[in-house]
Amino acid sequence: MKKTIFVFSALIVSLLVLFKISTYSYTSGNSRIEYVISGIAIVFFGIGLYVNRRSASKKNLEPQQVDLDKLEDLGISKREYEVLVEIAKGLSNKEIGDTLHLSESTVKTHVSNLLVKLDAKRRTQALQRAKELNIIAI
Amino acid sequence: MKKTIFVFSALIVSLLVLFKISTYSYTSGNSRIEYVISGIAIVFFGIGLYVNRRSASKKNLEPQQVDLDKLEDLGISKREYEVLVEIAKGLSNKEIGDTLHLSESTVKTHVSNLLVKLDAKRRTQALQRAKELNIIAI
DNA sequence: ATCAATTTGGTACTTTAGTATGAAGGTCTT
DNA sequence: AAGACCTTCATACTAAAGTACCAAATTGAT
Numbered sequence A, B: 001m002k003k004t005i006f007v008f009s010a011l012i013v014s015l016l017v018l019f020k021i022s023t024y025s026y027t028s029g030n031s032r033i034e035y036v037i038s039g040i041a042i043v044f045f046g047i048g049l050y051v052n053r054r055s056a057s058k059k060n061l062e063p064q065q066v067d068l069d070k071l072e073d074l075g076i077s078k079r080e081y082e083v084l085v086e087i088a089k090g091l092s093n094k095e096i097g098d099t100l101h102l103s104e105s106t107v108k109t110h111v112s113n114l115l116v117k118l119d120a121k122r123r124t125q126a127l128q129r130a131k132e133l134n135i136i137a138i
Numbered sequence C: 001a002t003c004a005a006t007t008t009g010g011t012a013c014t015t016t017a018g019t020a021t022g023a024a025g026g027t028c029t030t
Numbered sequence D: 001a002a003g004a005c006c007t008t009c010a011t012a013c014t015a016a017a018g019t020a021c022c023a024a025a026t027t028g029a030t
Helices: A002-028 A030-064 A069-074 A078-088 A093-100 A104-117 A123-132 B002-028 B030-059 B069-074 B078-088 B093-100 B104-117 B123-132
Strands: none
Touching (some): A078 A123
């Protein structure tokens, strides 16, 4: 939350500076108050833009972030999830067994359980469901 | 661009209203100018937030746009691409045939050609390659 | 009109994928 | 310790997926 602290600090400083400017404007000449107000409006409009740009760029990354809480809801175990990730890479059951040091039989068991838990008939459908549920990246 | 028009209209109206308030504040009593300025700051900060929220939600959709020029480079025909899209939805060859009004044989032919053109051994690997090449959404 | 590529479809075959069922060891909780 | 769940693996089977050829109608460009 470093960004939040920075933004709020900037807000407070801007507020103080503008208060002083407005006070100065008042004592020296009133005809410039409109300009000061315009300046304040522009500055805070810019700050509003900046703050949301930060949070927006965050949100662009979040959709590719996995929602690991949903795994518990779906009853998907760690090992099953590991298999799911390898499926997403386009590997066959045999290849998944090699990379995770499992027999093809075990992989098939995990895949079968995944299909039930993801309510899918095929591994491609499982991938599509997993993407919908945000439990795998991209 | 209806949103842009609305936002700028709101900006102009806010500006006019705040100018009148500030003028009134000035003639009736100067002690409230700080409050007016604070109000202006908050309002324009909020407008800045709103404007960026609109444009941010637009940008979230763009990265999932397909790069159709690459299809020519890869030699993937229209029909083959249609089959690829259905594969991404998790459909079986039979189901793809039903939705595209093709026999399962034809779908198999298209899939086989896709696998060669995408340099994949399986349909799941084809999906992963297609995502890498940005030729399918999500 | 001809040639190349696309689209469609078939048969026959091999290879993966997926189901069903059983079993055994490990872990964690009550 | 007993029960529940996870993990591992096996066998036997069915169902898809994928390959290899072949063939014919369609389309697009030269």
